Amino acid sequence: KNQVEQSPQSLIILEGKNCTLQCNYTVSPFSNLRWYKQDTGRGPVSLTIMTFSENTKSNGRYTATLDADTKQSSLHITASQLSDSASYICVVSRLDSNYQLIWGAGTKLIIKP
């Protein structure tokens, strides 16, 4: 069954600290993996998209990694800011269906001052 599992479900860290969010997937055949940021009450916004051949991709203080062999991805946030408080969602696309994405439930991140 095509699934995307994220951990932890929620995380609280102090402003300025780093954190890493995890994503495991069982989606096959794999096409690409995306990380989205969703602020409370808003729609998701794309952070990174990685294909099979990409191991890492950065977007400012956000760095995503992908290990296609173990089917794992991580999102590392450096020097967290209060505005990083949001849900972070891992999403995987299947090679045979570019339009239908498999969404994780997300990690709710809270940054405390």
Next chain:
Amino acid sequence: IAGITQAPTSQILAAGRRMTLRCTQDMRHNAMYWYRQDLGLGLRLIHYSNTAGTTGKGEVPDGYSVSRANTDDFPLTLASAVPSQTSVYFCASSVERGGYNEQFFGPGTRLTVL
């Protein structure tokens, strides 16, 4: 307008009533989507449209219908609402970039069915 707009922002609806959620984009994207987001679950695709005039069923299409008369608009209709359709509904559109489709989301409609 720029991007995707959805209306209404929120709605409380009596069970059995008909409701249409509106979605409009001004980016001229060919593909559009409707998702629902429930607590503790990932977004689930309800219906999608690859291009104007065509629609397809997603993961959870029962109780919903869509139409795509033109590129910009993609309304979602609940013919007879039930409480299990209480959810946050997101409309999205996508564009092909580097071999994959990048999706852009509207602000969502929060629907409560009593």
